[in-house]
Amino acid sequence: MNDVFIKTDTQRAMLTKLNQLTRKFQEREPELDQLGSFPYENIQNLKDIGYTSLSIAKEYGGEEISLYDFLLFQEKIAEGDGSTALSVGWHVGIMLELTENPRWESKLFAQICSEVKKGALLNRCATERNTGSPTRGGKPETTAYEGESTWVLNGQKTFTTMSYILDYFLVSATIQGSEEVGEFLVPCSAKGTRIEETWDSVALRGTASHDLVMQNVEIPKEYLVEIRNNGKKNNHGWLLHIPACYLGISQAARNYALHFAKAYKPNSVNEPIYTLPNVQRLIGEMELELLQARHFMYSVAEKYDACDEPHELQAELSAVKYTATNAAISIIDKAMRIVGARSLSEKNPLHRYYLHVRAGLHNPPMDDITLTQLAYKAIENVK
Template structure:
């Protein structure tokens, strides 16, 4: 760390993990105890989010000097994995928050971010608003920052997949600034009257993440809260992806634990089985064993990719531009490789674990299908087939992976 251009006290280099984690594990246990009820009744986790806010969870990445825990990125994603094991919806709901926190931590290199740090330490959370709604052509940004008749900056637009915003105090909003003719992030307050957030996400999994429609109508925004998008932290795409890896790993851990308990308690056996109890059947033990190994691999890969993010984070504060480029390329590559493998591992184990039980495993009262459903939805983000192609293009042709990409209507589709 001798080439760092900033005092180490200004950075988040890591903490005593067990000491930090033990502060939050009682909250995780409370969350886990009510997770099945929320799943079955589709209850948004307002109260669990408040528990996390009160415990200071949203500030764990903030440097100790500014009141946070100063955890490293591998430690952050280990905590998020523990949270995802308790309730995977909560980890995903906090994805936008920690991405915005990371951006402010990185921006601190050149512009002091004490005010934002104070907000995070006080418990403020940030939601997400990036994806345009409807037949917006790819590359177009309908959400706009303009000046009103009084000369004040305002934002108008509509977004979907506004994950976590319904629980948040701020929204990390992607928009086009007409006053400067550039793409920006507008940090807007959810407490403004022009902000409306609907809980209309209709996915079959991850149903309580608050990923619905966000409408912004003449919402004021301070000039200092309009941030040029080209200054966004470079490893953001990899960061967002590793969030999904931590979520998938937590789902896998919870699935193995839950199915193991079902096997331990099961009293009915098949006449053509292999043991006096299901828990003694070697074929059943083999299934649990393989799922456990797959979960171990998922966690190990998640931690490896998180370490690549930490290297990219530190390279930003170093003196070598070449090392920074290399570190960001490595983070993007490793996060993509991790996505391809972890998605397959977790989808496989959450399906195969049903072979440990009989038809009773299909009971809606158990909701054992939630593990596969949630994993399937998380794995559907950032299509794996395109990541596999990008990895192959890197390996064969040294073509850089896409750091920023968008989704929208094809320009070849004619609209009326």
């Protein structure tokens, strides 16, 4: 991690801990290429250093880290293993979002924060097969109806990251008899919930993003924690954990390629291949893209943390995700060109890194939405 991005002793202390774990994560990373895999040890390691509760407000016993802090830490975790970073990023990010946008009943939120301090994990379950990404406005087919003393949920959610070890699901559902969409807190222990193992992606297999199936799941009335589309403007800076993850993976690929270029000397040349002009050009291009993407991401994060109305930065937040994800794809492509055909070996991490970062194209917001958003903003600003 370039020191230019580390600004506080607190950041440096946590990064020192994460750097020690990153080496272990890299050693375990090949194991996560198997169907049904999950980085149990990695997540436990992060719990052990208190990482999973860092974004909780100080009044509830957390550290209330900033968005900038969060991205620094997520990028470092992803350098060790992308599946671990993306998985834990959803949990820590959602807790950061809920801290920034207090909308739950305070007693319930305090209870959940207390459980998170003890190691509980949660994730949002919003995507469905027929609606696609929730960012495109599809209405959930998952339904909730109000009983005498409970809410009853039925439906199926896809991409339930960390499905094997979650303690709570945050489920979006259409409320029967109305046009409203609610978000419900569903304990994993609730009768009628089950995980259907559908995750067969070639990228980020270790996230265990299986389907959540709910059949007549009853939860307390107070577990309706939010009504969507209620006119409130929420802050969504926490979603930058997605580009931070992919930049971390590209950093790992860049490191691998540099070590290779410095060590590999075929018998057709007298020096290691890093001395060759074409390899130097590829290294220089990797460095430039990584610097551009990281400076952009951290400058927007700084602006977000200092802003009184951070929701007004949505176009810039989207642009960071677009820039970082596409830069990560390009950087790893160049790393593979440096290493050559052996980068496609099953034993070589580069082919996995390349597959992992391509998954970023399908994380929100999608590229077309970002470009349309920027275009509209540009037109609106024309005087």
